[in-house]
Amino acid sequence: MAVADTQPGPPLRLTDRAGSLTFLKGLLAVMRDLEAALVRxxxxxxxxxxAEAMTGAPAKAQFAAAYTTGLEAAKANAIALARFAPEELETLKLAQKRFAAVVETNQQVLATARAVSEGLIKALAEEVGRTRTPTVYGRPSHSPSPYGRGGANSGPLVFSRSL
Structure with a gap:
């Protein structure tokens, strides 16, 4: 099962040991490729x-689509796989547990990066707002706005997404 096998077509029907082994071997290969993309x-x-980390996103999407299609086919052929390739099915289950750990780690790393960048943007916005607020006799003061938008703090915050 290659990445190109994600095209819709007739449902896969496994009817012998050779076909089952080939299918499982392909699904394990796709899992390894997707796992490697997530680790990178x-x-x-x-x-x-x-930016460098996100260059692999198109390949990751293809591997994820192939993996999802493979899992659906495995579920549809669960009885045949258990009958024709029980040892290899156990190998798939073990690989699935390892893969789940890699996915969880990837999600944690992405969530941490998102939280850090949101914190940085919030701190930057507060700092910019603080420097735009004039002080009169040491106390923050807001000049009246002819547009009714909150005075000096109403300007837009601009940042570069190319960092």
Whole structure:
């Protein structure tokens, strides 16, 4: 099962051991490829190389689509797989547990990066707002706005997404 096998077509029907083994081998290969893409992405984000880490997103999407299609086919052929390739099915189950741990780690890394960047943007906005607020006799003062938008703090916050 290659990445190109994600095209819709007739449902896969496994009827012998050779077909079952080939299917499981392909599904495991797709899982390894997707796992490698997730690990590269996590390592890049951890190192602060966000743009570099996200260059693998198209391939990751293809691997994820192939993996999802493969899981659906495995569920539809669960009885045949258990009958024709029980040992290899156990290998798939073990690989699935390892893969779930990689996915969880990737999600944690991405959530941490998102929280950090949101915190940075919030701190930047507060700092910009603080520098725009004039002080009169040491106390913050807001000049009246002819537009009724809150005075000096009503300007837009601009930041670069290309960092």
């Amino acid at each position: 992405e996590s390592e890049g984000v951890r190192a602060g190389r966000i």
